[in-house]
Amino acid sequence: MAGAIAANPLGNTPQMGFNTWNSFKANYDHDIIHDVASLMVSLGLKEAGYNYLLLDEGWSDMERTEEGSLQANRTSFPDGIKPLVNRVHGMGLKLGLYGDSGILTCGFRPGSWGYEERDAITLAEWGVDYWKYDNCGGFQAMTHTPQERFMTMQNALLRTGRDILYSVCEWGFQFPWHWGGNIGHSYRMSGDITASFTNETGCPCKTAYCLNTGYAGCSVTSILRKMREISVYQERSHWLDMDMLEVGVGNMTIYMQQTHFAFWAALKSPLIIGADPRELGGVSLEILKNRDIISLNQDPLGLPVHFIGSAGVEGFIQVWAGELEAGNVVMVFNEKSYPQDVSVSLKDLNLGIDHPVRARELWSGESWGKISSVETTLEAYQTLVFRLA
Template sequence: MALNCELPPDEGTIRGEIELSRGATASKLAQTPQMGFNTWNSFKGNYNESTANQIASLLISLGLKDAGYNYLILDEGWSDMARTTDGYLQSNQSTFSNGIVPLAERVHDMGLKLGLYGDSGILTCGFRPGSWGYEERDARTLASWGVDYWKYDNCGGFQAMSNAPQERFAVMRDALERSGREIFYSVCEWGFQFPWHWGGEIGHSYRMSGDITATFINETGCPCKTAYCLNTGYAGCSVTSILRKMREISVYQKPGHWLDMDMLEVGVGSMTVYMEQTHFAFWAALKSPLIIGADLRTLRNESLAVLTNRDVIAINQDSLGEPVHFVQGVSVEGALQVWAGEVKGGNVVLVFNEKSYSQDVDVSLKELGLGIQRPVRAKELWSGKSWGKIDRVKAELGAYQTLVFRITR
């Protein structure tokens, strides 16, 4: 079926009145990074209403909601392959035959919030209807269904890709603001055109890189090794390749609009516990959204313990909203990474063994630029143990292990 993508007159008029500098989206929502679950990493488009209900129940029973994960986000696959005859989005008629409203009501009754996926182009990545030309209509539809979160992708743009992402994503921003419902706006445009310079004017969060994969290290799969290159690609980035990009742009993190390092692969692939701890610690300390991608029905206890570590989550949700920064002077390229930053009432320090084997580390706290001149109290958050008063981190770290310290003066 061919889709009619001509703009209705009223929506065309609205499009002509866009002011990209207005940026009212990042206001009440996103004062801390969002937390939740997304279907894509484990299910791709192969899930249904029963799966969604089961995942919602597991968010409760596994203690994830209590830990702060409150968004249930249905990625590609929830919608039908075509709009209704009068041009409205509709749920997949075979997998969500009851529509979205009953699901939203159940999710809300459980104390959770519901998110859906769409696209800024004519079609989505899975060739379902995109929202280019239908922004006002789709935003009102989402509001009428009780949707709380809108992940807006950059696939399938075709004709719409000739328009700058700033324009395409801003059109939907304005439509959501006029929808009559407060909806979290997650911009997913893979880091094209350096969105840390403009994304905060549009989305509550915005992706800073190509899609993550369930690999800890994969230096050949991610075409862009730094944040500032044009060939960002849309997929293939490992945990460490995304972390490498954040060295250059973590400074852009700010309450109200967050650089999104993509979904968590904790519990998805075959990472060791140390790898999963490192992955989660850096996503938390760099103030990325914490969006679980693992299949909660088969989640290992070790992975659940990583995802529910309250001390590490508290760093992510700290009211200051300050990310850690890479401390180049005490780091050793390819061997040791040291990151440090401020949290309310103290500091946080991450020491990451980048080697595939154990190594001894000795890091002086005085050299981290935190103003530490004497011994300070430190608690290591993965072990939960107090180190007493220290002026340096001296320890043996296992392969790819990261120690995370909460420091109080």
């Protein structure tokens, strides 16, 4: 059944939604989730395409039922999950839950190792739409490979007959871009993201091919650096997951937030908001709702941008480019904390462009007319995103 998910239209474009972890960790309840769902609608996030409300670690009880089934945290969700699912569905949203491929989850709640069939049936009976499957408890089942453990759950989900988006979360361990395309609709390619744009100290792996992937915190630019090596593995319905969005979290400048969002979108990562919707507003909210940037992520062609090393200056200017269903996209990123002049010829981008083409910069919305090169000054950490036609 390894190829069964590929035939399913679920996940044809990267998923979009909100996840509780960055804002609440495991400290949330029924009332908070209702508030979040209402805000996803009233803030225009649902209309922009963010339709999954994902309950990460913390929704489940510390023990299974006497019959061995998963159950909701009886204090935080006294009515259980099914009524919550029904309410979320009634608002036009979908609901996702979190589990683990080992004996325990990262928060020492019951994992699904040995309970895959039972847990998949429970999810389907509750009407759950999304299953984020972690690897923390995997350490207690390491006699079995990640491929085997995550495939076992995939097969269990498929046998329920319900469409459940399957998000594999094993932090790039054992290089899942070589095997994740047969298992999840998306799969994580790195350790957890932090709210740092650059200069993190907790991410031991600066490249994708590093054995010490772990779940240590990685900055936006660290994760982007890894994608330079592996964006070629991105494929429809099996998206490389760069982890949650930190837009609206921490102390990033406007240009940092724009750069973060633009690359997650153009590299076809799932767009999962991590900021607390109760505090989200202003520029950060507008960045997350930018339809031109979102359209790159949801483009029907499903192809990511790729790093064009020869077109930039290593350590100073990055240039990325790729195909869209109608036209191309070019991104020019200033890696430095000070303004820089840039000059990028479109002929050097492997797009087959040998004449001036119409260009529109998506953050400003301004037309640049017909151009054969990008000649401009970029502010600190700024990225210009051009749609070419």
